[in-house]
Amino acid sequence: MKIVCQNRKAFHDYSIEETLEAGIQLLGTEVKSLRDGKANLKDSYVLIKDSEAFLLNCHISPYSHGNIMNHDPLRTRKLLLHRKEIERLRGKMQQKGYTLLPLKVYFKDSRAKVEVGLARGKKVYEKREAIKEREAKRTIERAMKNR
16 A cells, blocks of 8 residues: 555644545546655545535646646545445534545555545644643653653
8 A cells, every 4th residue: 555645734633534435526637746756635624525425625637748638636526435334424524513635545456446435624732631641742752752
């Protein structure tokens, strides 16, 4: 499994409740650009519309050797999920505070996949607590290592 890009900020700003793997419908130059590792998930999200899931604001850079056949970097891309999964996610998203975020893009058996997470936004104090816990773990690990 070759990871192309990750959305690290999603883990800081949201608490991820559930993850699932989805295929992504791409053009030829987009696949080549992904293989070069030129993608960015910052500010991207998943929208469910008419029983279909779409990835919005995912930036895949134009392929360097693609001439007039290059793609639009910020185009809307369709995610390939089963209808039952989409309906289940739609039901959970209608609850207060849930959103769908892409967590990482990777290749699995030469096919591009997106890991999608059902997330709930963190409050400011929750983010501070998470930072304090992380720092406490680091100091404990340092103390155990130096001991």
